[in-house]
Amino acid sequence: MTLRLVSAPPSFSLFTCRSSASTALPPATPTPTPVPASSIPPSPPLTCALHCPHFQSYAPLCSGCTHEFNLHRPVILDDANDFFRKHGVSDFTFDTCKLWGWRCRAKLAVRGSSTEPLIGLYEEGTHNIVDIPQCKAHHPNINAAVELLRRGITEVGIGPYIEDEGIGDLRYVQMAVTTYNTSLPVAERYMNGKVQITLVWNSRNENSPGADKLNALANFLWKNGGPRSRVHLIHSVWANFQTSTNNIIFGNRWRHLLGERDFWEHVGGIDVSLAPSSFGQANTRAFDILLRKLQKYVPYESAVADLYAGAGVIGSVKCIEINKESKASFEKTIERLPSTVDSSITWHHADASKEPFLWLVGSDVVVIDPPRKGLDASLIDALKNISSIERKALSSSESSNSSQEEKRPWVLRAKEASVQIGSKPLPANIPQSVPQTLIYISCGWESFKEDCKSLLSSKAWYLEKAHGFNFFPGTQSKCRVPLVWEVDIQYSASLPNSLQSPPLSWEGWYWASKTQNPAPIVDS
Numbered sequence: 001m002t003l004r005l006v007s008a009p010p011s012f013s014l015f016t017c018r019s020s021a022s023t024a025l026p027p028a029t030p031t032p033t034p035v036p037a038s039s040i041p042p043s044p045p046l047t048c049a050l051h052c053p054h055f056q057s058y059a060p061l062c063s064g065c066t067h068e069f070n071l072h073r074p075v076i077l078d079d080a081n082d083f084f085r086k087h088g089v090s091d092f093t094f095d096t097c098k099l100w101g102w103r104c105r106a107k108l109a110v111r112g113s114s115t116e117p118l119i120g121l122y123e124e125g126t127h128n129i130v131d132i133p134q135c136k137a138h139h140p141n142i143n144a145a146v147e148l149l150r151r152g153i154t155e156v157g158i159g160p161y162i163e164d165e166g167i168g169d170l171r172y173v174q175m176a177v178t179t180y181n182t183s184l185p186v187a188e189r190y191m192n193g194k195v196q197i198t199l200v201w202n203s204r205n206e207n208s209p210g211a212d213k214l215n216a217l218a219n220f221l222w223k224n225g226g227p228r229s230r231v232h233l234i235h236s237v238w239a240n241f242q243t244s245t246n247n248i249i250f251g252n253r254w255r256h257l258l259g260e261r262d263f264w265e266h267v268g269g270i271d272v273s274l275a276p277s278s279f280g281q282a283n284t285r286a287f288d289i290l291l292r293k294l295q296k297y298v299p300y301e302s303a304v305a306d307l308y309a310g311a312g313v314i315g316s317v318k319c320i321e322i323n324k325e326s327k328a329s330f331e332k333t334i335e336r337l338p339s340t341v342d343s344s345i346t347w348h349h350a351d352a353s354k355e356p357f358l359w360l361v362g363s364d365v366v367v368i369d370p371p372r373k374g375l376d377a378s379l380i381d382a383l384k385n386i387s388s389i390e391r392k393a394l395s396s397s398e399s400s401n402s403s404q405e406e407k408r409p410w411v412l413r414a415k416e417a418s419v420q421i422g423s424k425p426l427p428a429n430i431p432q433s434v435p436q437t438l439i440y441i442s443c444g445w446e447s448f449k450e451d452c453k454s455l456l457s458s459k460a461w462y463l464e465k466a467h468g469f470n471f472f473p474g475t476q477s478k479c480r481v482p483l484v485w486e487v488d489i490q491y492s493a494s495l496p497n498s499l500q501s502p503p504l505s506w507e508g509w510y511w512a513s514k515t516q517n518p519a520p521i522v523d524s
């Protein structure tokens with residue numbers, strides 16, 4: 001995928017410094033540079049403060065944010081500095097990113113009554129909902145869309161969900177903002193983001209009793225926030241149907257109701273399609289910065305495996321994802337890649353923890369972006385034993401040139417459900433190398449530390465670089481989004497040279513094939 005190495009002036013304060021040289025190719029153009037984490041000073045209390053009316057430090061009601069001051073300097077920064085220094089990285093850097101209005105994706109509960117709806121988060125440790133109309137973390141248009149929804153609930157007479165009784169119409173709402181609109185000047189795009197609203201409706205499907213109310217609410221939102229309204233706020237309206245009494249927000253049935261069906265965002269230099277059902281990063285700007293940084297660590301002509309790939313946003317040759325809903329988004333994203341990419345990119349619906357070496361073999365670089373709980377034990381084991389996997393792979397490719405018939409059901413299922421894009425055929429003999437570089441993107445600091453220590457204990461890997469990104473300013477480990485930032489780490493395999501394979505090209509698609517001819521800088 002085009003992971004263009006471009007940078008534009010960020011529209012938010014960024015503490016910067018240059019990261020030290022790495023073994024990877026330098027970027028074609030400079031990227032926004034982070035500061036050494038150790039040099040970020042606490043600022044006077046009010047300059048980087050939350051200033052949120054819903055935050056009360058003495059008795060936190062809203063569970064969204066846990067600290068009020070020094071948003072640019074999350075509480076785990078010192079711990080991270082120490083941790084990385086102890087493990088050989090003395091130049092750990094940190095991007096403070098956007099401190100307010102950064103959340104472009106929010107899931108909010110809808111409770112209360114039709115005349116006094118509450119739309120917000122659970123109060124810490126309870127099932128009481130705190131209304132958060134002026135949330136400072138939300139993109140401002142999420143707050144505006146919430147207000148419109150509130151009016152709609154009252155005017156249409158929608159019943160918010162009553163948990164104890166399992167009755168009511170509307171259970172949750174997901175608001176996702178797309179900030180990419182090429183008809184606007186770059187500087188105006190973020191603030192003019194449009195909101196995709198998903199109404200989580202308490203019925204089995206669109207034909208169940210109450211569907212008329214769902215349609216009336218969707219029409220209200222579209223009439224008052226769609227393209228013909230005074231302020232165009234709404235991108236589209238979707239419904240998700242959920243009747244279960246457990247705490248799972250979404251059911252399996254999704255329906256597009258109004259507006260544009262496709263939702264596009266522009267991150268890491270490419271257009272990315274995201275369905276409401278697939279995983280999407282909450283902090284679009286921080287993710288963009290992270291991806292641009294990550295590009296530097298993928299050497300030219302690398303074969304890349306992206307485990308825990310989501311909709312393939314990170315842009316790899318071989319994407320492994322457990323959520324089958326992400327497949328359609330991946331296909332759309334690929335369609336928008338420039339036609340100059342004549343290559344093969346694959347997406348597999350599979351569990352990365354089942355025989356993970358299947359996905360590791362044949363790649364030079366592996367990108368892992370697991371959920372907060374961290375890596376599956378089987379994947380850690382495979383990575384720790386990467387040298388023996390490579391030896392086995394090499395000897396099996398030497399002893400047999402014809403591939404054996406595959407019988408394992410989960411491998412067959414993964415193959416069936418895979419998508420392959422590109423006109424270049426796969427070579428008959430896939431070179432059997434294993435990754436020399438591992439990029440770990442973490443959104444769970446505690447689980448990351450455990451995984452990191454475990455990988456280092458094997459001596460197969462050493463830690464080369466670490467960068468922090470302020471993905472969730474104002475939060476720490478006990479809040480709704482319990483993680484303060486994302487960290488991407490590059491390891492280098494300390495394999496003997498004799499075992500290292502030549503650069504691979506089995507999928508015939510390279511990240512760098514497009515960075516050679518970067519498109520003009522159009523966006524940050």
Ligand SMILES: C[S@@+](CC[C@H](N)C(=O)[O-])C[C@H]1O[C@@H](n2cnc3c(N)ncnc32)[C@H](O)[C@@H]1O
Binds near residue numbers: 281311313314322350
């Ligand atoms: C933190 S998200 C990252 C997604 C993607 N890299 C992105 O940035 O949009 C983690 C992803 O891992 C997927 N996932 C969780 N467990 C998995 C597993 N065992 N195998 C493959 N994917 C998994 C989730 O569905 C989710 O899309």
